Amino acid sequence: MFCRMTESSEGLSRRALLGGLAAAGAASFARPARAARRISVSLNARGESLVLVQGRAASPLWRLAAPAPVVRLARGTALDLDLSNGLAIPAALSSRGLALPAPLLAQAEIGPGGRATIPALASRAGTGLLDLRLLADVVAIRPLPVIVDEAATVTVDRDEVFLIEDFRLKADGTAVAPGTEATDAELLYTVNGQTQPEIALRTHARVRLRFINGCQRAVIAIKIADLDAVRVMAIDGQPAEPFLARNGAVVLPPGGRTDVFIDMPAAKTALAVLLHDGSNPRPLARLVTASEPPLRAAPLPPAQALPSNGLPDRLDLKTAVRAELALDGAEWRPPAQFSATAEPALQAKAGRVVVLALTNKTAASRVVHLHGQPFRLLDQLDDGWKPYWLDTLALEAGQTQRIAFLAEQSGRFLVESMATSWAAPRLLRWYEIR
Incomplete structure (x- = not known):
C-alpha cells in the first residue's frame, strides 16, 4: 500500500x-497539553526594504508581518488575527496550517488602509503559513511562517x-x-x-x-x-x-x-x-x-x-464519492473575477470520503492547492496511498492524479490552480462540504 x-x-x-x-x-521540547486562553495576534501588510544582493541598494517589497518573524502557537489555541492592510490593493488572508474563514467565501476582502479581525484555530500541530498573495499578484509580498507545536x-x-x-x-x-x-x-x-x-x-x-x-x-x-x-x-x-x-x-x-x-x-x-x-x-x-x-x-x-494530528489511519475508498476536476476551462477564474455564485467544482456531504481525480489537460505543469481538507495521494491503481498527507500537489502536463480525503469540515472552500511559470495567473474555483 x-x-x-x-x-x-x-x-x-x-x-x-x-x-x-x-x-x-537532547533537548525535549515539551508543549502544554492544553492551549492557553484565546489570544490576539497583530498582523500588518506593509512595505519594507530588503537587501537581496550584497553591494546593491535594498529592494522595495511588501510583507505580511507580525511582532515575531514566526508565529508560534500551542495546538488547540484559539486566536484573533488583527490584520491591518497597508497595501494599495484589497487583501484576503489565507492559511496553510490554521483553520480560518475561507477567503473570498466566508471572509470578506479588506480594502486598502482597512483593518479586520479574523478568527482562527490552531487545531492541528505542524508547519504552516499565513499568506496574502491570493489577491496580491500585482506586488511581490512575503508570507509569514506559522508553527503549531505538538502537545x-x-x-x-x-x-x-x-x-x-x-x-x-x-x-x-x-x-x-x-x-x-x-x-x-x-x-x-x-x-x-x-x-x-x-x-x-x-x-x-x-x-x-x-x-x-x-x-x-x-x-x-x-x-x-x-x-x-x-x-x-x-x-x-x-x-x-x-x-x-x-x-x-x-x-x-x-x-x-x-x-x-x-x-x-x-x-x-x-x-x-x-x-x-x-x-x-x-x-x-x-x-x-x-x-x-x-x-x-x-x-x-x-x-x-x-x-x-487525529487524521484517520485508513480511508474507505470502496464507498467514496468520486468526482473529476479538470484543471482547464472557463470555470477557472482569476481572483479579481472570482464569484461565489459560480457552479461549485464539487459537492459532498460531511463525513464522506471523497476521491477526486485531478486532470491536467493543459500543455504546462500545474500546481493545485486544496483549501480546507488535507488529502492522501492515491497509488495509480487506487489500491493504496502514499504514507503522508498533502494540501498541495504538482501535476505534469497531461497527467491525472487521484487524491482522497475525509470531508470533515463543513463549509465552502477554495481550490487554487496555477502553472509553474512566473507569469502564469493564479486561478480559482470553489467546492462545498454540506
Missing part, C-alpha cells in the same frame, strides 16, 4: 521535480525554520511582481530573507529543519550535499510515516512544507544546502560545524513518528 520517494536529486529535471513529490542530552514531547536539539523565497529583480533592484512577464530579470532565492546564510550546528545534534517553499510559482527540490540520512517526518503540516529522503533531497511545490530530522555529522567542511529548480543546482545555505564540542558521543537512534 505504501511507497517511498525515490527521485534522484542529481541533475534534477523539471519532470523529476514534479514527479518527486546545548546540553549533553507531546518531541526530542530535538534545534528547531529551524527554512523559509525559501524567490525574487525576480530588475537592473535597478526593484522586484518584478508575480503573474507578470519577467524577461531579463535576475532570479534570486533567499532563506529567511538572507542570501546563502550559514547555520552553525554542534556535532551529533539532532535538528528539525522546517523547509517551507515560499516561492511564487516554482517547484523546487532541496538537497543537503553529502548527507543521505535526511529523515522526512511531516509533509504539509501533517505527520508522515518517517522515511529517508532519497540522496537527502525533498521536493516541494509552492506553499509546500516538509519537516526533516538530521543528525549533524562530524563534518570537516560545510554541508551545502542546494536548491534544484529544474535547471542547475544553486547554493542556498550552508550547515557548518560549531566550535563547541559534540553534544553526545554518537548520534541518537532514528526518530519515531511525530504525534498524530
